Amino acid sequence: MTTASASPDVASQVQTTVDTILRRGLVGLEYISLEDPQVGSTPKDTIHTDGSMKLYHYRAQTDEVYRVPLLVVTSLVSKPYILDLTPGQSMMEFLVQQGYDVYLIDWGVPRNEDSSLRLEDYALSRIPECVDRVLEDSGEDELNLLGYCVGGSLALMYMGTHPEAPVGNMVCLTTPVNFKGMGLFSQWTDERYFDVDRIVDTLGNVPGEILLSAFDMLRPTGRLTSPIQVLDRIRDDKYVKSFMMVDRWAADQIPFPGEAFRQMVKELYWKNAMLEGTLELGGQRVDLSGIDVPMIHAMAQHDHIVPYEAAKPALEQVASADTEEVVLRGGHASLVAGGNAMYRLWPKLDQWLSVRSI
Amino acid sequence: MSTNETAAPDFSEAWRQWATQSERQWNEFFNQMMGTEEFSQSLGRNLDVFLHFQKTMNEAMGSFFTAMNVPTRTDVLALGDRMLAIENRLAALEAQLSAALAAAPANGTNAKARPKRTRRPPAAAEGETAN
Numbered sequence: 438m439t440t441a442s443a444s445p446d447v448a449s450q451v452q453t454t455v456d457t458i459l460r461r462g463l464v465g466l467e468y469i470s471l472e473d474p475q476v477g478s479t480p481k482d483t484i485h486t487d488g489s490m491k492l493y494h495y496r497a498q499t500d501e502v503y504r505v506p507l508l509v510v511t512s513l514v515s516k517p518y519i520l521d522l523t524p525g526q527s528m529m530e531f532l533v534q535q536g537y538d539v540y541l542i543d544w545g546v547p548r549n550e551d552s553s554l555r556l557e558d559y560a561l562s563r564i565p566e567c568v569d570r571v572l573e574d575s576g577e578d579e580l581n582l583l584g585y586c587v588g589g590s591l592a593l594m595y596m597g598t599h600p601e602a603p604v605g606n607m608v609c610l611t612t613p614v615n616f617k618g619m620g621l622f623s624q625w626t627d628e629r630y631f632d633v634d635r636i637v638d639t640l641g642n643v644p645g646e647i648l649l650s651a652f653d654m655l656r657p658t659g660r661l662t663s664p665i666q667v668l669d670r671i672r673d674d675k676y677v678k679s680f681m682m683v684d685r686w687a688a689d690q691i692p693f694p695g696e697a698f699r700q701m702v703k704e705l706y707w708k709n710a711m712l713e714g715t716l717e718l719g720g721q722r723v724d725l726s727g728i729d730v731p732m733i734h735a736m737a738q739h740d741h742i743v744p745y746e747a748a749k750p751a752l753e754q755v756a757s758a759d760t761e762e763v764v765l766r767g768g769h770a771s772l773v774a775g776g777n778a779m780y781r782l783w784p785k786l787d788q789w790l791s792v793r794s795i
Numbered sequence: 796m797s798t799n800e801t802a803a804p805d806f807s808e809a810w811r812q813w814a815t816q817s818e819r820q821w822n823e824f825f826n827q828m829m830g831t832e833e834f835s836q837s838l839g840r841n842l843d844v845f846l847h848f849q850k851t852m853n854e855a856m857g858s859f860f861t862a863m864n865v866p867t868r869t870d871v872l873a874l875g876d877r878m879l880a881i882e883n884r885l886a887a888l889e890a891q892l893s894a895a896l897a898a899a900p901a902n903g904t905n906a907k908a909r910p911k912r913t914r915r916p917p918a919a920a921e922g923e924t925a926n
Contacts, residue, residue: 484893486886488879501914536914549872550879573894577912624830630839632846639846639853657825662818669811791916 476682477518479530481541485570489545492567494574495533502538503794505605506575509541510564510595512586513693514648517543519686520585522774526679531783537794540571540580542588552641552695556704557718559697560594568595572603581794583608585773586743590614590711593751596730597716597723606793608786609734609751611743611772614725615712616705618746621655626706633702637695645690652687655741679775687770712750725754733789735763735782737772761789 485492509529511517520541521529532539542564547554571580582604584592589612596602617623625631636643653659663684670676710716716723732755736748745764752760763785771777828834853868860867 485890488883497910499914500910502910502912503914504912538912548875548879550876575912621826621829624835625838627832627835627839630836632839632843635843635846639850654829655826656822657829658818658821662814665814669807669814795915 475523476686477521478524479521479527479533481529484540484574485567487563487566489548489551490563491543491545492570493541493543494571495529495539495541497536497538498533499536502536503791504577505794506538506540506571506577506580507532507790507794508568508571508580508582509539510582510584510588510592511542511544512588513544513559513591513697514587514691516546516686516689516691517541519683519770519774522682522686523678526675526682526775526779528773528778528783531779532787535787535791537790538575540567540574542567546691547642547694549641552637554694555696555718556591556594556700559591560723561598561719561721564591564595565599568603579603579605581606581608581790583610584612585610586612586769588612589751590705593711593725593728594716594718594723596728597725598718598721600724600727604730606790607728607730607732608790609732609748610782611736611740611748611769612734612751613743613747614751614754615709615747615749617709617712618744618749619706620741620744620747622651623706625651626702628707631702633699637699641695642692643695643698645692648693649688649690652690652742675776683770683774686774712754714754725751726756728755729757731759731793732757733761733763733786735765735772735785737767737769738764739767740769740772742769 480496481493482496483491484494509520511520521527524530529539529541544559568580572578580603582592582596584590584607589609592607593609593612593614596604596607613619626633663680667677667680670680704710704716708715711723711725714722714724714726732752734748734752736743736745738745740748749762752762763782765772765777765781765785767777767781772782857867857869
């Protein structure tokens with residue numbers, strides 16, 4: 438029989454772990470108990486609004502900035518603060534500190550009146566007006582475009598309908614193009630059983646709670662195993678902090694604009710129109726093969742929301758010969774936020790963008 | 796019986812492996828189950844029931860509030876629409892004002908201090924210094 442005296446290492450290990458849990462637990466509790474954690478706090482100014490949409494300009498933190506401004510198009514599915522999570526773990530803060538002149542489109546939380554917004558309102562109206570505003574504000578005649586998740590798809594729709602867009606380079610982060618590759622989402626939106634018209638006609642915007650349930654169902658054990666993972670790495674302050682913030686972001690789900698949802702389901706999920714080249718917005722065909730700017734697409738190895746098969750074809754569709762595909766360890770959120778991103782994506786992004794921003 | 800010489804078993808590593816494996820297996824099991832046509836069909840049916848209930852509730856509540864002479868959700872949302880229109884016009888005025896201020900000659904108070912747009916990537920900057 439093993440006794441405590443026979444295994445002093447085990448005893449001390451347990452003691453250390455318990456001490457750490459108690460000590461770190463307080464740190465964890467701090468994050469758990471925060472009603473309104475400090476997110477999206479990199480200093481910025483709102484330079485343009487349209488309905489619930491806001492265009493931010495991040496304040497420079499360096500004496501010199503790169504000549505070409507960077508416009509970030511965020512996702513419609515979630516709040517944009519995943520890109521500006523918390524000081525020290527914020528992609529926006531990182532980019533600003535590296536000397537980029539950064540602008541970001543925050544679509545805002547859709548209100549009832551936003552239920553009539555269609556994909557063309559984003560790709561043909563709001564993105565172009567933000568592009569114009571960035572050029573006007575920066576005094577430059579071109580910009581670089583970065584899109585995250587569905588934000589990347591919207592940016593591609595904009596590029597595919599604006600062959601003369603003043604965009605020098607494009608960055609896509611885990612951007613879906615092949616919606617038949619969206620795994621369970623493709624299954625659940627099966628045309629025979631999923632009555633999208635009834636959903637939008639009854640509810641207007643698709644409630645965040647429904648979307649959150651769908652995301653949770655992709656990883657059914659997630660709610661149970663996540664706390665276990667935190668306990669397992671309780672000694673790692675940075676991990677605990679980052680985990681708590683990302684977890685909070687994931688639960689902070691916003692509604693999806695109704696008409697845009699109807700269009701996404703019918704055009705993108707049912708017809709796979711973006712990949713097939715048949716997507717039309719406002720009477721204009723979205724022609725990805727007309728996109729001829731240097732492009733990088735970063736994807737996550739364990740992305741259960743936008744799987745590799747859904748994102749991979751983006752670069753194959755464009756005309757540009759100067760493209761780069763990067764597959765990094767991590768998941769959908771940890772690709773852009775937290776410790777994972779800090780050491781993997783951000784340096785790569787800086788390396789690729791810096792020489793293309795002068 | 797264990798002795799002092801026996802290396803202490805790494806319980807946390809064993810636990811970690813077990814937890815990771817179990818999670819993967821359960822997720823695979825559920826994902827397979829939820830990836831079937833039957834599941835999609837059942838999901839669609841449940842959604843239909845929920846939407847029917849929601850619609851009936853909305854109509855019943857609407858009639859109730861009208862009878863009570865209290866604004867319905869639709870009335871409140873209509874007010875929201877009108878407020879949004881005012882917000883948009885204010886935003887447009889604000890944008891015009893900002894543009895006018897930006898176009899005006901800098902008098903030292905309104906001019907935004909902007910950094911020079913001359914930054915070079917570290918490698919390029921080092922090369923220039925070396926030359």
